[in-house]
Amino acid sequence: EAKAQAKGSAFSFKEVEAGVDADHHVAEGYQADVLLRWGDPLFPDAPAFDPTRQTPESQAKQFGYNNDFVGYLPMPGAADPSAHGVLFVNHEYTNPHLMFPGVVEIKDGKPVMKNATPERFAIEAMAHGATVAEIRKTDGKWALVKESKYNRRITAATEMQLSGPVAGSDRVKTNADASGRKVFGTLNNCSGAMTPWGTFVSGEENFHGYFSGKLPDGHREEANYKRLAIPSAPYAWGRFEERFDLAKEPNEANRFGWVIEVDPFDPNSVPKKRTALGRFKHEGADSIVARDGRVVVYLGDDERFDYVYKFVTAGRFDPNNRAANMDLLDAGTLYVAKFAADGTVEWLPLVFGQGPLTAANGFASQADVLIETRRAGDLLGATKMDRPEDITPNGVNGRVYVMLTNNTNRKEDQVDAANPRAKNAFGHIIEIIEDGGDFTATKGKWEVLLKCGDPSVAAVGASFSTETSKNGWFGMPDNAVVDSAGRLWVSTDGNGPQETGRTDGLWAVDTEGEARRTSKLFYRVPHGAELCGPCFTPDDTTAFVAVQHPGDDGPDWPAFGRRSYYEDLSTRWPDFKPDMPVRPSVVAITKRGGGKIGV
Numbered sequence: 001e002a003k004a005q006a007k008g009s010a011f012s013f014k015e016v017e018a019g020v021d022a023d024h025h026v027a028e029g030y031q032a033d034v035l036l037r038w039g040d041p042l043f044p045d046a047p048a049f050d051p052t053r054q055t056p057e058s059q060a061k062q063f064g065y066n067n068d069f070v071g072y073l074p075m076p077g078a079a080d081p082s083a084h085g086v087l088f089v090n091h092e093y094t095n096p097h098l099m100f101p102g103v104v105e106i107k108d109g110k111p112v113m114k115n116a117t118p119e120r121f122a123i124e125a126m127a128h129g130a131t132v133a134e135i136r137k138t139d140g141k142w143a144l145v146k147e148s149k150y151n152r153r154i155t156a157a158t159e160m161q162l163s164g165p166v167a168g169s170d171r172v173k174t175n176a177d178a179s180g181r182k183v184f185g186t187l188n189n190c191s192g193a194m195t196p197w198g199t200f201v202s203g204e205e206n207f208h209g210y211f212s213g214k215l216p217d218g219h220r221e222e223a224n225y226k227r228l229a230i231p232s233a234p235y236a237w238g239r240f241e242e243r244f245d246l247a248k249e250p251n252e253a254n255r256f257g258w259v260i261e262v263d264p265f266d267p268n269s270v271p272k273k274r275t276a277l278g279r280f281k282h283e284g285a286d287s288i289v290a291r292d293g294r295v296v297v298y299l300g301d302d303e304r305f306d307y308v309y310k311f312v313t314a315g316r317f318d319p320n321n322r323a324a325n326m327d328l329l330d331a332g333t334l335y336v337a338k339f340a341a342d343g344t345v346e347w348l349p350l351v352f353g354q355g356p357l358t359a360a361n362g363f364a365s366q367a368d369v370l371i372e373t374r375r376a377g378d379l380l381g382a383t384k385m386d387r388p389e390d391i392t393p394n395g396v397n398g399r400v401y402v403m404l405t406n407n408t409n410r411k412e413d414q415v416d417a418a419n420p421r422a423k424n425a426f427g428h429i430i431e432i433i434e435d436g437g438d439f440t441a442t443k444g445k446w447e448v449l450l451k452c453g454d455p456s457v458a459a460v461g462a463s464f465s466t467e468t469s470k471n472g473w474f475g476m477p478d479n480a481v482v483d484s485a486g487r488l489w490v491s492t493d494g495n496g497p498q499e500t501g502r503t504d505g506l507w508a509v510d511t512e513g514e515a516r517r518t519s520k521l522f523y524r525v526p527h528g529a530e531l532c533g534p535c536f537t538p539d540d541t542t543a544f545v546a547v548q549h550p551g552d553d554g555p556d557w558p559a560f561g562r563r564s565y566y567e568d569l570s571t572r573w574p575d576f577k578p579d580m581p582v583r584p585s586v587v588a589i590t591k592r593g594g595g596k597i598g599v
């Protein structure tokens with residue numbers, strides 16, 4: 001039975017029944033409205049979405065594919081900061097079999113994805129990146145302000161600046177860019193965050209999948225690229241643009257794998273790739289202002305057996321001078337986490353010249369340490385984690401929440417205190433308390449807040465409270481957000497219907513008092529989708545969520561690949577029209593009649 005409220009819980013909504021069908025579902029008393037769909041025109045001169053006649057030029061003026069991170073910043077001077085602002089949305093990747101007709105053919109009885117044509121590649125490149133969109137709530141409904149000067153598409157071709165210690169390094173110079181500072185595009189942007197000074201940051205995650213070709217024999221980047229699985233097959237954009245071919249442009253891949261920063265209030269600003277934050281498969285970059293004014297950014301490297309990081313700025317945040325904060329992310333110290341069995345965590349500095357990070361190990365500068373952040377972490381003996389995703393500092397209770405999504409490759413003899421389960425299929429959440437409650441501290445304490453998975457199956461070893469219902473448990477935590485009251489919300493990636501008869505969704509997780517480890521389902525996605533990017537307005541009256549890859553039933557689903565939008569899809573969300581494909585979309589959730597979400 002759906003629980004209304006566990007004893008001591010901070011959440012009082014009546015939870016949704018877990019399950020799977022073609023539609024999305026939100027808790028009783030709430031409204032979930034589709035706000036922006038793939039293909040929606042973002043400018044007055046943008047063409048209407050026509051899936052049969054899509055072009056790169058149209059896509060560049062329309063909302064992109066596979067929305068992931070969603071961020072919101074109030075419009076400066078807005079009468080109601082929670083009713084008028086800019087939304088920033090990542091477009092992580094493309095699903096050609098769901099985007100275009102005729103992409104899949106049957107060979108020897110098996111579905112095979114056809115190679116991209118140059119035209120299809122160009123559309124997909126324009127469907128990547130991010131969207132900046134001015135939005136306004138009128139009479140309780142959010143809508144795009146199409147005429148806004150702030151609306152912007154960032155794509156795989158947008159000019160960006162490499163900034164921080166790696167800018168100008170020989171290892172990021174290419175035939176097209178002798179300066180090592182000018183890069184085009186951002187790829188596979190997964191999660192992100194707002195900064196305290198009102199910009200957006202966004203992590204380049206699985207960027208290895210876009211590169212193809214072979215490095216020249218004996219090239220110095222061989223070990224570096226191997227550690228990141230570059231090149232990797234899925235996209236192989238080297239067929240269409242020489243810079244993605246390692247044989248022709250061996251350094252281009254060093255120009256990806258960074259956190260980018262975008263100033264949404266200057267639509268002509270050149271996004272910066274903030275190299276001081278390290279290069280790996282970045283999930284998010286959530287930050288908090290420490291007591292002394294320095295800013296601490298928490299960073300996850302989403303790979304099995306990779307690391308948790310944090311970056312502490314050298315400079316201090318000035319709340320009264322936005323311009324003075326704009327390059328805070330260019331200077332500071334990057335740390336990697338080592339979790340000990342005694343419940344302590346140590347943050348080890350990744351600083352050139354310190355410890356093993358010297359010429360003896362092939363590092364000649366801080367730029368070298370940052371380009372090969374993972375190898376630097378290996379040398380320092382950092383703790384190999386179960387796929388670090390969002391890491392969310394909580395300014396209300398002073399703790400930090402680390403989402404570890406899963407790692408089925410962990411063997412019995414690789415189990416440690418911070419990654420306590422072999423074949424970890426459902427993931428877990430770690431809670432950190434930095435020493436003295438100071439986010440800049442180089443030591444802290446930690447414990448496992450939650451081992452995820454179905455608590456009714458003893459072998460899973462989940463640790464949800466007994467108050468958690470059959471709807472309330474989840475696996476594969478990915479994105480997390482803390483609302484203004486300090487409550488934790490977690491969205492998931494991987495609760496596939498084929499395995500569990502339930503979809504991904506947004507869960508409300510109690511962290512305090514006797515309700516600690518109680519979880520409730522607030523919203524669930526349509527068949528085949530993943531839920532990304534929960535984001536609350538400052539007053540918690542709206543939650544924005546991103547429904548990613550609806551209708552994508554995954555490689556294990558028997559019909560995978562035979563499904564395109566002309567065929568038998570598991571859903572046609574959100575339009576439910578026979579001539580419309582599934583469309584990844586951002587959804588705005590509000591309480592009927594108004595009020596804060598979840599209370």
Ligand code: FEO
Nearest residue numbers: 190205283302389
């Ligand atoms: Fe793109 Fe780490 O999820």
Ligand code: CA
Nearest residue numbers: 092493530548
């Ligand atoms: Ca995803």
Ligand code: CA
Nearest residue numbers: 190191389478
């Ligand atoms: Ca993610």
Ligand code: CA
Nearest residue numbers: 389405478493
């Ligand atoms: Ca994920």
